[in-house]
Amino acid sequence: MTINQTPQVVTIAGSDSGGGAGIQADLKTFQARDVFGMSIVVALTAQNTLGVQSSLPIPCDFVAEQFDSLAADFHIRACKTGMLADKEHVQVVVQKLKEVDFGPLIVDPVMIAKGGHSLLKREAVDCIKKELLPLATVLTPNIPEAEVLVQQDIKTSEDMIQAAYDLQQMGVKNVVIKGGHSSDILAKDFVLLENGETFWMSSKRIETIKTHGTGDTFSSCIAAEIAKGKSVKEAIQIAKSFIQGAIEQEIFVGHGHGPTNHWAIPAQDILID
Numbered sequence: 664m665t666i667n668q669t670p671q672v673v674t675i676a677g678s679d680s681g682g683g684a685g686i687q688a689d690l691k692t693f694q695a696r697d698v699f700g701m702s703i704v705v706a707l708t709a710q711n712t713l714g715v716q717s718s719l720p721i722p723c724d725f726v727a728e729q730f731d732s733l734a735a736d737f738h739i740r741a742c743k744t745g746m747l748a749d750k751e752h753v754q755v756v757v758q759k760l761k762e763v764d765f766g767p768l769i770v771d772p773v774m775i776a777k778g779g780h781s782l783l784k785r786e787a788v789d790c791i792k793k794e795l796l797p798l799a800t801v802l803t804p805n806i807p808e809a810e811v812l813v814q815q816d817i818k819t820s821e822d823m824i825q826a827a828y829d830l831q832q833m834g835v836k837n838v839v840i841k842g843g844h845s846s847d848i849l850a851k852d853f854v855l856l857e858n859g860e861t862f863w864m865s866s867k868r869i870e871t872i873k874t875h876g877t878g879d880t881f882s883s884c885i886a887a888e889i890a891k892g893k894s895v896k897e898a899i900q901i902a903k904s905f906i907q908g909a910i911e912q913e914i915f916v917g918h919g920h921g922p923t924n925h926w927a928i929p930a931q932d933i934l935i936d
């Protein structure tokens with residue numbers, strides 16, 4: 664019996680021992696957005712706000728077992744991927760996503776942590792492009808990730824727009840190019856929807872170094888909202904408001920790139936036009 668079940672969402676990603684990014688940021692976001700969150704752990708990291716000290720991929724068979732456990736019991740309405748470590752892990756995730764029905768997939772193509780540590784081996788990029796992107800309902804690269812995927816420099820707003828079209832050509836339905844890494848005075852993200860509609864989401868760029876896990880938080884909020892029945896467009900707009908509030912209402916944790924505040928905005932308080 665699946666009717667009237669509480670919205671359930673799963674993140675397929677890496678664990679951040681420091682609690683600000685990865686699986687931990689995703690689960691906190693799911694909680695804040697009133698959905699039941701689950702996790703398929705692809706890799707562990709020993710990490711804090713100062714950086715990633717080391718990482719350890721989970722054996723691929725065990726990643727597959729986690730998919731099987733969840734598929735056997737839960738009615739998952741949306742899922743997201745984050746850190747996928749290497750080609751073998753991308754392949755097992757692709758294979759299992761094709762076997763199970765976890766609803767719309769949000770792909771956050773995590774490659775390098777803010778501190779510079781690689782979270783995806785370079786040889787996995789081709790596999791992500793050819794095998795994972797065609798399964799994605801929404802793709803949310805930041806500018807450096809979009810540059811790697813489209814193999815072009817992204818310096819201007821026009822470059823962001825072009826990259827979104829190039830990524831849609833790779834089989835993704837909806838694309839958000841996040842502008843957190845740009846030098847624009849606004850935090851400006853470009854959105855290209857499946858139906859061809861485009862728009863910019865702009866917000867004040869907050870002067871802070873506490874942006875650890877912003878991308879994870881943004882993409883997991885999109886997954887949560889889609890699981891609750893929001894359209895892709897609404898889900899993306901809510902995620903933008905959510906991450907803005909989470910950065911703005913700062914918390915004081917750690918000595919480096921601190922995490923965002925996942926409980927900044929109560930679930931019912933986000934209104935979009």
Ligand SMILES: Nc1ncnc2c1ncn2[C@@H]1O[C@H](COP(=O)(O)OP(=O)(O)OP(=O)(O)O)[C@@H](O)[C@H]1O
Nearest residue numbers: 805841842843844850867868869875876877878879
């Ligand atoms: N300083 C800031 N002020 C306001 N919004 C920001 C700021 N930095 C990032 N954002 C917003 O946060 C969201 C995530 O963007 P960002 O480019 O930081 O993702 P990311 O690099 O993938 O994050 P991470 O790798 O830390 O998970 C976007 O909506 C972006 O506009």
Ligand SMILES: Cc1ncc(COP(=O)(O)O)c(N)n1
Nearest residue numbers: 677678684685776777875876
């Ligand atoms: C397990 C994991 N997943 C994702 C990120 C990206 O977050 P950031 O770019 O803020 O370091 C991370 N640092 N760790």
